[in-house]
Amino acid sequence: MKLIYQYMLGFLVVVVTCLSIIAFAIYHYSENMAYQQTWMQMEGYSDNLQAMALRVNPATGNIQNITPETFASVQDVLANEKVTFAMFDKRGHELYPSVTNEPSFDHRTWKLLNAGTVIRERNSNHNQQAPLFRKHPMTYIIKPWFDKDNNLVAILWVGAEVSAVETSINSIKNNVILAFLISTIIAVIMSWFLANWQVKRIDRLRRATKQVAAGDFNVQITQNGRDEIDDLASDFNEMTHSLQKSDEEIERQEQRRKDFMADAAHEMRTPLTTINGLLEGLAYNAIPEESRDKSITLMRNETKRLIRLVNENLDYEKIRTNQIPLHQRTFAIKSPLENIVSQLTKKAEAAQDQLQLIVDEKATVYADYDRFIQIIFNITQNAIQFTKNGTVIIKAIHDSDLATTTITITDNGIGMSKDQVKNIWDRYYKADPSRKSTKYGESGLGLAIVHQLMQQHQGKIKVHSELNVGTTFTLIFYDETIITKKKDS
Numbered sequence: 001m002k003l004i005y006q007y008m009l010g011f012l013v014v015v016v017t018c019l020s021i022i023a024f025a026i027y028h029y030s031e032n033m034a035y036q037q038t039w040m041q042m043e044g045y046s047d048n049l050q051a052m053a054l055r056v057n058p059a060t061g062n063i064q065n066i067t068p069e070t071f072a073s074v075q076d077v078l079a080n081e082k083v084t085f086a087m088f089d090k091r092g093h094e095l096y097p098s099v100t101n102e103p104s105f106d107h108r109t110w111k112l113l114n115a116g117t118v119i120r121e122r123n124s125n126h127n128q129q130a131p132l133f134r135k136h137p138m139t140y141i142i143k144p145w146f147d148k149d150n151n152l153v154a155i156l157w158v159g160a161e162v163s164a165v166e167t168s169i170n171s172i173k174n175n176v177i178l179a180f181l182i183s184t185i186i187a188v189i190m191s192w193f194l195a196n197w198q199v200k201r202i203d204r205l206r207r208a209t210k211q212v213a214a215g216d217f218n219v220q221i222t223q224n225g226r227d228e229i230d231d232l233a234s235d236f237n238e239m240t241h242s243l244q245k246s247d248e249e250i251e252r253q254e255q256r257r258k259d260f261m262a263d264a265a266h267e268m269r270t271p272l273t274t275i276n277g278l279l280e281g282l283a284y285n286a287i288p289e290e291s292r293d294k295s296i297t298l299m300r301n302e303t304k305r306l307i308r309l310v311n312e313n314l315d316y317e318k319i320r321t322n323q324i325p326l327h328q329r330t331f332a333i334k335s336p337l338e339n340i341v342s343q344l345t346k347k348a349e350a351a352q353d354q355l356q357l358i359v360d361e362k363a364t365v366y367a368d369y370d371r372f373i374q375i376i377f378n379i380t381q382n383a384i385q386f387t388k389n390g391t392v393i394i395k396a397i398h399d400s401d402l403a404t405t406t407i408t409i410t411d412n413g414i415g416m417s418k419d420q421v422k423n424i425w426d427r428y429y430k431a432d433p434s435r436k437s438t439k440y441g442e443s444g445l446g447l448a449i450v451h452q453l454m455q456q457h458q459g460k461i462k463v464h465s466e467l468n469v470g471t472t473f474t475l476i477f478y479d480e481t482i483i484t485k486k487k488d489s
Contacts, residue, residue: 007195015187023176030172042141042158050145082164086157113144137162217244271302319452326368333365352389359396365405366480378446379409379473387413403479412470425451
């Protein structure tokens with residue numbers, strides 16, 4: 001079954017059920033009211049007759065001023081309403097329309113009448129209390145009359161044919177049925193429009209889903225936030241936005257991979273060409289004896305450069321896939337930082353840079369020793385690479401209150417734009433493509449490795465940079481207590 005028919009059926013079931021309950025309640029209420037009004041009219045007739053005719057002859061005990069002619073006259077007046085009367089004395093003997101010497105009421109009825117109860121019967125075709133009125137179903141009342149001393153003096157039976165009451169009930173029933181049918185037709189029409197409206201909203205989602213399946217992620221569905229379908233549309237929009245960003249990121253990474261492969265091929269071709277030329281020169285004795293040591297040294301340097309390029313790629317993949325476990329411990333950082341400065345001093349001097357270290361004697365850090373060295377070394381080397389005739393400052397502070405160790409590496413080199421800062425953690429990205437052929441950082445993986453390692457240490461890394469002003473890297477390592485709490489949570 002199509003969704004539109006399911007919606008229509010659901011709407012109709014609800015509407016028809018509600019209409020049926022309402023119609024049933026209205027009909028029964030109207031029926032009860034019709035009988036109640038009829039009984040009230042009958043009691044009114046009884047009360048009027050009692051008020052004008054309730055007199056008892058002391059000698060005979062019979063009611064005065066009530067004669068068969070009186071009842072006949074009243075019945076003629078009420079002929080259109082099909083009302084009939086019967087009168088009984090205080091012993092239950094019928095006085096009108098016939099005279100009997102036997103009680104006309106059973107024990108239970110007689111007990112109720114003596115207690116002053118007005119007996120009401122809705123629909124009866126077997127009337128023991130008025131044997132003459134058995135031709136048609138009747139609705140009637142039996143009301144006892146009492147004198148001022150509260151003594152039972154007479155009983156009046158007032159009845160009307162049920163057909164007279166049912167005439168108005170049938171009119172109400174017909175109106176209710178007509179209203180029910182009209183309401184049902186309107187409900188069918190409205191349910192179709194409502195179901196069609198809902199299905200159209202779902203169709204929009206279905207068409208949009210097909211577009212996404214076809215690879216078009218630039219799809220947005222209008223939503224007003226009114227209901228669950230709008231919430232679904234909002235989630236769908238978020239999904240397509242996320243897919244679009246992922247697709248753009250994949251394309252961007254693929255382009256960088258291609259750029260990297262081209263750069264790596266270029267970088268590898270130069271040392272391979274150099275090595276191949278030197279090997280051929282040595283093989284054919286084309287290199288003078290005094291230049292052979294220099295040629296071998298050059299080949300070794302070029303080979304190391306190739307190995308470094310390959311190792312960085314392998315290292316990045318292992319770090320990214322958590323294949324390199326961390327062995328974190330707390331250790332003093334002054335000595336390893338001094339070693340890093342010592343190793344990079346020659347590179348700094350070659351760039352005419354000054355390399356400074358500011359660190360407290362008691363400063364410690366909770367980290368993997370080898371990876372900590374790798375992080376600081378890569379960032380410091382990167383700072384030297386992009387700084388000429390400047391200063392690179394390494395500063396380390398341990399805050400016991402915050403349980404953190406903060407290391408800043410600041411340079412006053414060429415700096416970066418905001419767009420470059422956003423991308424420096426991406427694999428193969430180079431903030432300054434013109435520096436492709438420098439001695440360090442050929443792959444564009446150094447900072448990507450740093451970022452992955454900081455994430456594995458559950459630390460933070462921030463960058464602030466301005467073009468032609470300089471760059472500051474801020475590294476935050478947490479103490480063992482903080483890391484343990486994070487792992488437990």
